[in-house]
Amino acid sequence: MLDDASLAERTGRLLREARYLNLATVSPTGRPWVATLEYAWFAGPPRFVFGSATGSRHSRDLAASPQVSGSLFLAGGGATGVAFAAVDGAQFTGRCAEVPAVDLDRYYSGFYEAVFPDERQREQWMLPRSSLRAPAGHRLYLIEVERWWLIDTRTWERDRIDRRIEVPLAELPSS
Numbered sequence: 051m052l053d054d055a056s057l058a059e060r061t062g063r064l065l066r067e068a069r070y071l072n073l074a075t076v077s078p079t080g081r082p083w084v085a086t087l088e089y090a091w092f093a094g095p096p097r098f099v100f101g102s103a104t105g106s107r108h109s110r111d112l113a114a115s116p117q118v119s120g121s122l123f124l125a126g127g128g129a130t131g132v133a134f135a136a137v138d139g140a141q142f143t144g145r146c147a148e149v150p151a152v153d154l155d156r157y158y159s160g161f162y163e164a165v166f167p168d169e170r171q172r173e174q175w176m177l178p179r180s181s182l183r184a185p186a187g188h189r190l191y192l193i194e195v196e197r198w199w200l201i202d203t204r205t206w207e208r209d210r211i212d213r214r215i216e217v218p219l220a221e222l223p224s225s
Contacts, residue, residue, distance in 0.1 A: 057215070060200055062223040064140050065091045068122040071098060073146070073193070075111035075118055083107050090164035092157070093224045096195040099149065099161045101177070104187050116145040118193060141199045141214060149190040151183045157190055158182070198222060 074084045085108040087100040098120075102109050112118070123139040149157055158179060166172035181188050202213035 057200060057217045058221050058223060060138055061140060061198070061217060061221075064122050064124060064138055064200075065223065068124055071100070071120050071122050073100070073108060073118055073120045075108045075146075076115060077107075077111050078114040083111055088165045090157070090161040092160065093222065096198070096219055096222050098193040098195070099157045099190055100193075101161065101165075101182070101188060101190050104148075104189055109189070109191070112146050112148075112191065116147050117143070118146045119143045120193070137201075138203075139201045142193075142195050143197045144193045144195040146191055146193040149182075149192045153192075154179055154182060154190065157192065161190055195219065195222075 069088065070086050071089050072084050072086050074082060076082050085102075085106070087102065089098045089100045091098060104110075119142065121139060121141045125137055162172050162176045166175055177188055180186065182190055196219075198217045198219060199214040200217055202215040204215075205211065205213065
């Protein structure tokens with residue numbers, strides 16, 4: 051049985067261990083796109099932050115429409131097979147936009163600490179704040195999560211039907 055505590059625990063594991071999120075956007079002409087991005091997670095309310103070039107396809111799509119969907123995934127096993135007990139994933143929907151310059155300090159350090167936990171790497175790859183403000187060509191983007199689902203593991207072993215279970219945002223980890 052999946053209770054709120056186990057759903058929150060699984061979500062916490064995904065947020066800690068998944069290195070990338072897949073972000074789906076749609077162009078003004080209706081063309082879909084998915085980008086794989088490194089991210090930082092911020093709780094209360096649930097948010098993701100990622101960095102990208104303003105000229106990238108997903109950034110141009112976001113400038114036209116802020117609605118997004120995305121996923122995180124952990125795969126168990128390795129070269130010898132898949133450990134199904136270690137497989138887990140989440141999907142979400144939300145709204146995404148550039149982090150306003152006035153809020154850049156709020157997310158800047160947390161984003162770079164999450165993406166580059168090693169301090170030496172962080173110093174090497176961290177963009178200065180000035181490179182994340184207009185007219186520079188990079189930005190931090192903020193996804194405000196509106197809905198969250200996990201793979202529903204309750205019946206998979208019995209019928210092999212891939213289902214999702216929605217997790218109320220209030221049940222997501224608070225840190």
